[in-house]
Amino acid sequence: DAKTTQPPSMDCAEGRAANLPCNHSTISGNEYVYWYRQIHSQGPQYIIHGLKNNETNEMASLIITEDRKSSTLILPHATLRDTAVYYCIVRVSGNNNAGNMLTFGGGTRLMVKP
Amino acid sequence: EPEVTQTPSHQVTQMGQEVILRCVPISNHLYFYWYRQILGQKVEFLVSFYNNEISEKSEIFDDQFSVERPDGSNFTLKIRSTKLEDSAMYFCASSAFGELFFGEGSRLTVL
Numbered sequence: 001d002a003k004t005t006q007p008p009s010m011d012c013a014e015g016r017a018a019n020l021p022c023n024h025s026t027i028s029g030n031e032y033v034y035w036y037r038q039i040h041s042q043g044p045q046y047i048i049h050g051l052k053n054n055e056t057n058e059m060a061s062l063i064i065t066e067d068r069k070s071s072t073l074i075l076p077h078a079t080l081r082d083t084a085v086y087y088c089i090v091r092v093s094g095n096n097n098a099g100n101m102l103t104f105g106g107g108t109r110l111m112v113k114p
Numbered sequence: 115e116p117e118v119t120q121t122p123s124h125q126v127t128q129m130g131q132e133v134i135l136r137c138v139p140i141s142n143h144l145y146f147y148w149y150r151q152i153l154g155q156k157v158e159f160l161v162s163f164y165n166n167e168i169s170e171k172s173e174i175f176d177d178q179f180s181v182e183r184p185d186g187s188n189f190t191l192k193i194r195s196t197k198l199e200d201s202a203m204y205f206c207a208s209s210a211f212g213e214l215f216f217g218e219g220s221r222l223t224v225l
Contacts, residue, residue: 034213043118043205043216044157087157101147101170102214104157 004088009109012082018075020108022088025069030092033064034102035073037084044087044104047073078112085109116140118217120206126223127196135191135220137206146189147207147214148181150174157205163189196224 005023012018024033034049048055048062050071055062061074075082087107119138127133139146148160161171163181178200180192189208193200201224207214 038157041151041203041219041221043207043218044214046213046215049213101159101162103159104149106156 004090004105006086006088006105006108008106009111011111011113012075012078014080014112014114015077018073018078018082018110018112020073020075020086020088020110021070022073023070024088024090027068027090031090032092033062033068033071034089034091035060035062036087036089036102036104037082038087038107039081039084047086078110080112080114083110083112116215118206118208118215120204120217120220122220123218124221124223126225129198129224130195133193133196133200133222135193135204135206135222137189137191137208137217138187139189139206139208140210140215141187143208143210143215145169145209145211145214146181146183147209148191149205149207149216150202151205151219152199152202160191193222196222198224200224 032049032051035047036044038044048057048060050062050064064071085107087104089102121136146163149157151157159172161175161181162169178194182190203219203221205216205219207216
């Protein structure tokens with residue numbers, strides 16, 4: 001799986017949009033971009049994923065550049081409960097029977113402040 | 115909403131003892147995983163399991179570890195002869211074909 005680069009930490013004001021960047025310049029054509037987050041010591045939580053097109057769900061939006069070498073996760077109105085470590089992971093989805101395992105990096109520690 | 119459940123939430127054991135961590139994956143999922151996270155460190159992949167056999171494992175998953183799906187619902191991680199460095203949060207996850215869903219973890223403390 002391709003490696004990703006994320007800033008180690010970011011701050012965001014409560015109620016404002018949080019924009020979390022991720023670089024994945026070596027991503028291959030069949031690899032998806034996944035975002036997970038981990039609040040304190042809880043289990044990682046799936047947020048969103050995409051291949052080429054921008055995606056939106058009830059939690060966030062994912063913007064993927066046209067060359068697919070980077071992406072941005074957007075939390076449109078960050079709340080204090082969004083304080084967490086956010087992981088950007090690229091991997092092939094649904095490949096054979098390898099179990100689609102995820103490889104977690106260091107992620108971005110997002111601190112939402114009042 | 116279906117969820118992955120793990121027991122126990124916290125286990126304290128003496129070095130050298132055997133530990134079994136239990137997980138109930140989401141019912142229609144086919145892939146099962148164990149990850150661990152030592153305090154302050156990254157979430158590390160241990161093993162994935164599909165069709166009643168290990169499909170992939172990391173270097174961490176040595177002979178000290180084993181996994182089993184003893185019945186149609188449970189997925190267990192056994193750690194034999196625990197060491198101090200096995201102290202960590204252990205997360206179980208399951209997936210159908212895409213995103214993984216994680217449990218809340220089992221904290222293992224080895225004294």
